Amino acid sequence: MFFSTEAIIISKKDLGEIDLLLELFTPKGKFWTIAKGARKSRKRFVNLLEEFNIIKAHLRKTSKGKLPILEKADFIFLPENIRIDYKKYIFLSYIGEILSKISSIGGEKTFNFVKSFINLVETNNNFIWLKPYFELNFLKFLGWCPELFRCVKCGYEPKKIFYFSIPEGGLLCYKCKDDRCEILEANILEILRILIKMPLNKLNFLELEKGMDLNRKNKTKILKIAEDFLKFFLLFDINSLKFLKEVLEGV
């Protein structure tokens, strides 16, 4: 049985002497496929089978329980800058690792978000904002959208003093605060709110910082909150994170 799908290559491994094993992320979910002879004959797939390339995959299912065979691939979007910009590549590797380790993920909206995000990373270097933007918004697709507008326990909208707890899932009001929460400065909350509300096609990171008077400490805190949030809800270690942070230090 033949079928075709749009797909993002999220990881690849050598298989035997000449074949490649590819993990594809598609609007219908993730699965592995075999590209036969892909390492022997470069001609067949040209350079299409690199990580984070977005392709139209033409596949063939053989028998039940066996991996589908990648018969042909057409290019949709091949990011080039991430191949020459080390930071971009490490950053996308971090996203690739998360996608690969999440046990079940799918759906057209999640796929389109990741696809647009790869496009964005290709042309944008603003990692200070790209990273928390991805982390906070990706949580939405996992069904754990951080609540940044009202108290997670009682629904009250705090006006002046904001408490925040990652295990509780977001904001807490004065009445509901507990021992594990911390105070969140209003300008930090404002940035987090903008990050989680701003649609990807309207992203303007320069606009975001305008009039915000953010110092290094504030930015570090925003980065930490977004990262801790994602880490709290993902039940696995992200190996590439330490490396990514070293690479992004000083950005």
Ligand SMILES: [Zn+2]
């Ligand atoms: Zn409350």
